[in-house]
Amino acid sequence: MSAPANPFATRRLRPGALPFVGAPVVELAQRVERGGSFEIVGPHGTGKSTLTRSIIGALGDRDVAVTLFVVRAGGGVVVERSPGRGPPVHVVDGFDDIGPAGRAWHALRACIGARALVVTAHVSRGLAPLYQTAVDDALAERVTAMLLERSGSTLVRPDEVLAALRARGGNLREALFDLYDAHETRARTAAAKT
């Protein structure tokens, strides 16, 4: 018998699977649509990629084209294009992970053929601030509760994320992966008893 689906698996946490909680996404998308060069800044695991996907979704709802460059740790880049009217918004998720030449190339491309530039970074790159991501206890509990509600699982309590968040130095993604382990262990213990 299979264990119940784990609400904290990558496929439920990855950017795009969850809405970003706490930011005025539509307002941010409207600001981007008007043009400019923007940055979303925040520490690891605080939702920069998730917010980026939410903004791209809102731009799509407004029929704005987007070209997204996702920079992988190790150097690879995945390019995704979504259709829409006019020049695309040029988005770089992982601006810190490309070198100065790469950052200059994206800035130039954005100037030449794009409606706007949006980048995510851990430290400011001197662009107009669009949003600063941060995780507090209330947000962490809210996201955890949302994941548990979606899966229908009661094996983990939402407030259990708080200890994991402390242990992970405020990195919510890593804290949720700790809850993956806790959920998996409890699901198997429960299955063994029945």
Add this chain to the structure above:
Amino acid sequence: MSAAPPRALTVRVDRTSARYEPGERLEVSFELGLDPAIRPIERVEITVAWRTEGKGTEDVSVVAHERFDPTAATATTAGETKRPCLTVTLPATPLSYDGFLVKVRWFVRARAFANDGDEWSDEAPFELGAVAPWGENKEE
């Protein structure tokens, strides 16, 4: 108590146990609960696939994918309603696996696309093979 409204789209495998062995045939069928007079459906796509699930990067692989014209769903033979379906001979691997760090999940998915761009989807899991879950085959 009122009855629940029909689901817009339901996908099913042909065995209630949803368990199959490599090389066996899997038949996938779908049912549309949408009124075609109100929401005309342009096409339905059926996919048979597996994915890994866990804390790491996911792998996904599609082993069969086909498009159907939903208007063919009401054709009848010998007085029975014959609906389009997808039949697949299942491969030898990967077998379904319920590990702690990684799982292999097989599933069928149906997606229905309306003429106006709306879409609906439904997914049904099934198991390929009979590998014991992690922890059940460990020695004492």
